[in-house]
Amino acid sequence: MxxxxxxxxxxxxxxxxxxxxxxxxxxxxxxxxxxxxxxxxxxxxxxxxxxxxxxxxxxxxxxxxxxxxxxxxxxxxxxxxxxxxxxxxxxxxxxxxxxxxxxxxxxxxxxxxxxxxxxxxxxxxxxxxxxxxxxxxxxxxxxxxxxxxxLDDESQARLRELNSRLTTLETEFSQRVVKAMDAGAVHVTDATRLAGLDEGTVAGLAQAAADRGRDGHLITLQLPTQQALLAQLEDRTLREELLTASVQRGTGGDEASDTRATLLEIARLRAERARLLGYEHHAAYVAEDGTAGTTAAVNEMLGRLAPPAVANAAAEAEDLAEAHGAPVEPWDWSFLAEKVRQERFSLDDSVLRPYLELERVLRDGVFHAAHRLFGITLTERPELAGYADGVRVWEVSEEDGSPLGLFVGDYYAREGKRGGAWMHNLVDQSHLLGQRPVVVNNLNITRPAPGEPTLLTWDEVITAFHEFGHALHGLFSNVHHPSLSGANVPRDFVEYPSQVNEMWARDPEVLARYARHHQTGEPMPTELLDALLASAQYGEGFATTEYLGAALLDQAWHQVTPEEVPTDREEVEAFSARALERAGASVRLVPPRYRSTYFNHTFGGGYDAGYYSYIWSEVLDADTVRWFETDAPTDDDGRPGRAAGQRFREVLLSRGHSADPLSFYRELRGRDSDIQPLLERRGLTAG
The missing domain is CATH 1.20.1050.40 (Endopeptidase. Chain P; domain 1)
Known part of the structure; x- marks a missing residue:
């Protein structure tokens, strides 16, 4: 055409x-x-x-x-x-x-x-x-x-070929990952094997099976390696089956979702393209366009974090084994960690979930925190249709009632939806085009049975706050040109505002508002609230190590020449294992958050050679949380509120990519970032 x-x-x-x-x-x-x-x-x-x-x-x-x-x-x-x-x-x-x-x-x-x-x-x-x-x-x-x-004409012609082929391959990889999630779903015909799950979760699994025309119960896979139900399932064999199904995705058990040949070609062609453009490798090409600047800076940070994270994970494994009285296997970790967490902090997801109902988390948690900080109000517009059942639309207004934009919430998992959580724009803010923002948040919460409440895990609560941090970045954009709008910033900066917004999930005043029993409205007991806050650092060795495993795999696949990329798909696992071994991050009990064969962030495009950006952004995030706690202006109650929110909005959230993003950060903090708050948050400091 x-x-x-x-x-x-x-x-x-x-x-x-x-x-x-x-x-x-x-x-x-x-x-x-x-x-x-x-x-x-x-x-x-x-x-x-x-x-x-x-x-x-x-x-x-x-x-x-x-x-x-x-x-x-x-x-x-x-x-x-x-x-x-x-x-x-x-x-x-x-x-x-x-x-x-x-x-x-x-x-x-x-x-x-x-x-x-x-x-x-x-x-x-x-x-x-x-x-x-x-x-x-x-x-x-x-x-x-x-x-x-x-480039000269001949090089440009080859570059066009590479770009076209890579786009096709990235699409293919993403589609195969979705197929692998569907193919890897664990079908349970004996309901007694679901011991440990609450009635609402069991009903949701039955609904998932019914939605796909199957009997019994279906545990659908989430995108990361760890699956939420591993922390609750008492049936050890089922836990092993579930984790095995997760880690084997894309490895050839199902031909239609085997991603190995695809990822090898992607890595090889990206390396060739980087060489054509004059870079040592693809990771160098990517880092140059971020705030990191060089792969040396990325490697230095990952290398600094890996040893203490692995040491912490090893100590946690010993602790779990001692508490369990037997050696721990990978499929035991989440389950035993949950039990230890319950014993030490009197915390249990099954006890927490009744107090974490989606509607209240949104209204009295996510939206309330945004109102306290920024004065905005969200009003649902049920007459505005979403693109699928359960998608909801809210109008966002400023404190004076003037219009700001629309927020679209898509919270439930469904067949054909990619895993994980993300934010994207339907309309970018731009004064040049006279457009206000329309932003979308996506989660993958299991839909409950009809008439039942949507009860969340604590991780899902954190994710809701995280993604709304991205939404605020898009909603508050106040720039002239559309290509500089909102979250169109370097990928190693884009996670920063969203990670900062997670702090309000744990804020005592905000938490007390939304953490209420879904039936009685009673607030979460004080001992549970205190335990939730006290347990914040528990399990950070595992969490940091699994994240670093994925970040290191991403760098390994992209810090190679074309000749160094394996040619046989059977070599994918060996290449991955060697990369983790070299980095000192090969921990059998802690598989990477994403293994190579379902690492959609990097091989589906978007975060290729950039998965390090989460922890890179967290350096800025942790230092900014310290600002809110110690240096930000406070309201009459002595807590950061409208004045602090307005400062954060004006200096950083509203400015998109209209200048060097790190200059916004320096304007906020009056200096470059300090990694110490991050090390303390993740328990990576001595003493």
């Missing part, structure tokens, strides 16, 4: 009539997506050609702003397509995603390898521009160079 025409009855043919341009999901059908995407690609290519051939002298309006305004149709259809693919994919959508992936790769190559547009950008250098526009110009020029615009 080469023209830009689109049928008038296609819902993407014009901007949405709904508030804040929320996509009209009730009108969207699968058959609308392909023609709208193809028309959008063609339309934007024509707009880029007009910029490249404009006879007028380059200026901000006809070059920079023209680039920012281009692609209005793609801005409407692209987020909808990606939302449906990630949240409720079926075979038809997966086929469409696979078809469009190489076309989209070629599309962006058409821009970033266009020397004519690059020359226009270069002509703007040195002009007197306002700070945000100057930063936008710097960003475009850097991105064009990193994309290969200065």
């Amino acid at each position: 080469t023209d830009t025409t689109l049928a008038a009855d296609n819902p993407f043919a014009r901007p949405s009539h709904l508030p804040y341009e929320l996509p009209d999901f009730s009108a969207v059908r699968h058959e609308h997506l392909r023609p709208a995407t193809l028309a959008g690609l063609a339309e934007q290519r024509a707009e880029w050609e007009a910029i490249a051939t404009d006879p007028a002298e380059p200026d901000v309006a006809n070059t920079l702003e023209a680039l920012e305004r281009s692609g209005s149709l793609l801005r409407r259809v692209g987020p909808v397509l990606s939302t449906l693919v990630s949240s409720c994919a079926d075979d038809e959508l997966r086929e469409l995603e696979a078809e469009l992936a190489p076309l989209q790769s070629a599309h962006w190559d058409a821009l970033y390898l266009d020397r004519r547009i690059f020359d226009r950008l270069e002509a703007l250098a040195g002009q007197d521009l306002d700070p945000e526009t100057a930063w936008l110009l710097r960003t475009y020029r850097k991105d064009f160079v990193r994309a290969g615009v200065q």
Whole structure:
């Protein structure tokens, strides 16, 4: 398709009539997506050609702003397509995603390898521009160079081939990971094996089986290696079966979800592309574009954290073995740790869950904390349709009642939804385009049986606060240019605001509001609240080690030359094992948070060579929590509130990527970050 025409009855043919341009999901059908995407690609290519051939002298309006305004149709259809693919994919959508992936790769190559547009950008250098526009110009020029615009024709041709193939492979990997989660679900026909689970969870597992046309109960897999139910299942054989199903994903037991050949080709082609662009390896290419700057900085931090984390994990293993009176196996760890946690802190997820009901966690926890800090109010808009059953929409208003944006919550797992939790935008904030933000939070909570409450684990509560931190980053964006909006920041900075927001889940005042029994409304007993806060550091050896295992695997696959990538898929496990061994992070009892074969963050794209960013961002996060605790302005009750929130919003959350993000941090703290608060939080300091 080469023209830009689109049928008038296609819902993407014009901007949405709904508030804040929320996509009209009730009108969207699968058959609308392909023609709208193809028309959008063609339309934007024509707009880029007009910029490249404009006879007028380059200026901000006809070059920079023209680039920012281009692609209005793609801005409407692209987020909808990606939302449906990630949240409720079926075979038809997966086929469409696979078809469009190489076309989209070629599309962006058409821009970033266009020397004519690059020359226009270069002509703007040195002009007197306002700070945000100057930063936008710097960003475009850097991105064009990193994309290969200065390569010769032959090298550019090979680069286009690599980009197209990699996009196809990353899509394939992600789809195989979802298939592996479905294929690896553990079917339980004898309900007595579910001893240890509460009635609501058992009912949810029965519903999961029924939803897939099966009898009995179905334990669906979550994306990480550790599965939440491992902490509760008393049947040791079932625990082993569940963890084994988790760690064996993608290793060839099911051909349709075997990811090994795919990940090897991805690693090899990324290494070739990095060499073509003049970098030692793909990790060096990625680090340069982050706040880390170099792989040496990344390696130094991971290397500093690994020894104490592994030592702490080993001490925890000895502690569990002593408490258990027998050697511990990987499938025992969560179960025994939960028992020890219960004994020492009088904590038990089965005791906590009745006090952690989703609706109250959101209303009196997540939303209340945001209101206390920032004055915003969320009002549900049930007349605005989501894209799947259970998706909810809230309007977000400022303290004075003025409109801010929309928040969309998609909290339940469903067939065809990728695992994990994430935030994304349906509409980016931009003064240039006159658009307010529409942001989405995604979790994967097991849907309860009809009429039953949604009771959360403590980890799920933390995740809800975390993802809303991302949402605030998008909602508070106050920039002119859409490409600099909200969470469009370096990947090793993007997790920082979300991790800071986790602190409010543990805040005594906030916790006391939302931690109430779902039936009686009684607050969580004081001894439970105290125990929950006292246990914050328990298990950090395990948590840090499993995270570092994944981060080190990510670096290992991307700090290699093309020749160093294995060629036989049977070598994937050996390569992974050697990488962890070299880093001193090979702990049999603590498998990496993601093993290579289902590491969607890195091989599905988005966090390739960047999974280190969670802990990198946590350095900033822990130091900022220290600011809130010790240096932030306080309200009349002596606690950080509106004044502190306004400062954090103005200096950091509102500014997107309109300048160097670390400059925002220095403005907040008055200095560079200090790693000490992180070491103390994770118990990685002596004494």
